[in-house]
Amino acid sequence: MRLDVAILGGGIAGLWLLARLRAQGYAAMLFEAEALGAGQTLASQGIIHGGLKYAIDLKLGQDADALADMPTRWRACLEGKGDVDLAGVQVNALHHLFWARRSIASRMTGFFGSKLLRGRVDALPEADWPLALRDPEHVGAVYRLDEIVLDVPSLLAHFATRLAPWIKLCGADFRIERMGDGIAALLLRDPMGEERRIEAARYVFAAGAGNEQALTMLGQPASRAQRRPLRMLLIEGVPSPLYAHCFDTSDKPRVTVTTHQTAAGKLVWYVGGQIAEAGATQDDAALIDAAKREFATLLPRLDLSTCRFAGWHVDRAEGATPDGRKPDAPVIQAHGNALLAWPTKLALAPSLADTLLPMLPPPAVGAIAADGWPTPPIATPIWERAAWR
Template identity: 60%
Template sequence: MATRDVDVAILGGGIAGLWLLARLQAAGYSALLLENRALGAGQTLASQGIIHGGLKYALDLKLNTASDALADMPARWRACLAGTGEVDLRGVPLAAERHLFWARKTLASRIAGFFGSKLVRGRVDALAPEQWPVVLRDPDHVAAVYALDECVLDVPALMQALVQPRQASIKRVRGDVRVSPDDDGVTIEGHDGFAQPRRLRAGALISTAGAGNESLLAQFGLSAAAAQRRPLQMLLLDNAPGPLWAHCFDASDKPRVTVTTHTRSDGSLVWYVGGQLAETGATQSPEALIAAAKDEFAALLPRQDFSGCRYATLYVERAEGATADGRKPDGPVLRRVAPLCWLAWPTKLALAPQLADQVLAELPPPSGQISDLSHWATALMAPAPWEVAAWT
C-alpha cells in the first residue's frame, strides 16, 4: 500500500467542503481541503444564507420530496449555532431569526388555509399587521405576512467560523488538479499558491467543487451529463429602503422575489434579491435585469422610495448533480466515480450537513495519520458580493 499523506482530501472550499472538513476531523479522520480560487468564491458567498425548511417548495399546497429533505435543517443548524450540534457555530450571528413570507391578495386565501393546516403547524406564524416589517406595511398591496421557521445566516461570518479553527488544513492549489485513483486511494497533483508543484496521496477523495466537478468527470471518463447547471442573475440594491428578509409570493408557486438584507462595510443597506426575478434574469443583460427590477419593486412596494438606490447584478452558476428532467435535485447528490473517489453537490447551502452524513457513511475507517503539509500555501477568503459590486 502506498504511503498516504492524509485520510481524505476534499476539493472545493465552499460550504459543503468546509462543513465536511469539520465533520471528518471530528470523526477522527485526517483531512485536507484544497481550493483553487478563494474560499466561498463560487456558490457559497453568492447564496442568500437562508436555512430553508422546505415550505418554499410546497406552494402547490402539499409537501413534497424537496420540502421533506429540508424539513429538519432549521433545527439542525440552530443546534450548531447553540453549540450543541455536530459543528460548533457559536458566535456566528444571524442575519434574521426568521425568514418571512409575504402574500399579495391574489394568493392570500390559499396560503392562509395551507399555513393553518396540520402539515405545517409550528413551522409558520401569521404576523399581526403591527408586527410586519416597516417596508411591508402597505395593506393595499400586502395581504398577509408569515414568519417561517427558517433562520438566515450571515454567510461571510459562517465561513470565518468554519475556516478559522481549521486554517492549517485548508490549502491553495492553482488551476485544475490531476486525479489518479487506484484501489488503495488517490494521488492528486497540481500547483500551490506559489506555483510550486505539489503531490498529495490521500486514502479517499471527495470533490465538492461545484462547477469544478465537471472537469473531474472528464478525468474519470464520465459524461458531462452527470452534472447540470441552473444559472441565476442576482440583483443587488444598495441604499435599500429598510431591512427585509422575505419571499414575496403572488399567483405563482415560485417567489416573485426573495430578499435578504446585508450591511456593507460603509454601513449602507443592500438588498440581495433572488427568486423568479433572478431566474428570468439569467438570460437577460444586466441592464435589462435592473430595468425589470425597478418595475418589479415599483409594483410590489409602491409606497417605498427607491430613487436613491444603486443597482448591480451578479451572475451565479448553480452547479448540481444531474436529474432526468433538469430540475433541481430533491436533496444532496453524492456520486461514486472510482473505488475511493466521490463527486458531491449539496444542492442548497442548508443541506451541507445532510451531504456530510452521506459521505461519512461511505468512507473506510480513519487512520488519523497526516504528513507535514505546512509548506503548502494557505487559501484565502473571497469577498462578499456586495463589497465588490460595480454599482450603477
C-alpha cells in the same frame, strides 16, 4: 502526503465535511484554488430553508421533505450543541418571512393554518410587519417561518479560523493518476509552484462547477453534472432591512429578499426568486428594469428612487437530473475511491455530510502536517464587488 480524505472545494459543502471529519479523527485536508466561498456559497442568500419555500403552490413535495429538519440542525450548531460547532457565527435574521399580496392572501389562511405546518409558520399581526411591508393596501398577510438567515461571510470566517491548519491554497490546474476507475494520487501545485503529491483513501470533489473537470479526468461524461444559471439582483441604499419571500401561486417566489451591509455601512437587498430565474437570459440593464417594475407592482409605496442597482450572475452547479430540474436532495456520485458531491443548497450541507460519512473507511493515517503551505483567503462578498448602476 498521505491522507484519509482529500477534499477539493472550499465552499460550504467541503468545509462542513472537513469539520465533521476532523472531529472524528480523520487525517483530512481541504484544497481550494481561489478563495473560500468564492463560488456558489457566497452567492447564496444565507437562508436555512425548511422547505416551505417550495410549498408556495400550496403543496408540500420532496423539496420540502429534504429540507424540513435543516433549521433545527443549524440552530443546534449555532448554539454549540450540534455536530459542527457554529457558536459565534452571525445570524442576520432569526426568521425569514412570507408575504402575500392582498389579492391572494385569503388562499393562504387555510394552508398555513393546517396541522401539517403548525409550529413552522406563524401569522404576524400588522404591527409586527417589517417597515418595507407596511402597505396593507397591497400586502394582505405576512407569515413568520421557522427559518434563519445567516451572514455567509461570518460563516466562512468561522470555518477558516477553526480549520486553518487543514485548509490549503492550491493552483486551479491539477492532475490525477488513475487507479482503475478511481484515483491513485492527486497532483496539486502550491502557491510557490511546488508540485505536491496527495495520496488518500478517498477523494471528495465538492467544487461545484469544478466537479466537471474531475468528471472528465475520471473518464465520465460532463453530462453527469448540470448547471442552472440565474442573475441575482442587488439594491444598495434601501430604506430598511427585509428578509422575506413574496408568495404567489407558482413553484417559486416572485422575489426572495435578504439584507446585507456593505463595508461603508449601506444596506443592500439581495434579491432572488422568479426575477432572478428570468434574469438568467437578460443583461444587467434588462434585469434592473424588470426589477423596478416588479417592486412597483408588489410594493408601490416603496421608494427606491435614490438606490443603486446591480446584477450578479450565478452558475448553479449540481449533480444532473434526467429532466435538468433542481435535485430534491444532495447528489453524490461514486467513481472508485473518488466521490463527487453537490449539496444542491447551502442549507443541505449537513445532509450531504451525513450521506458521505458512511461511504468512507475508518481513519487510518494519523497526524498530518503541511509546512509552509498557505491557507486560502475568504472571498470578498459580492455586494463589495458589484458593478453598481
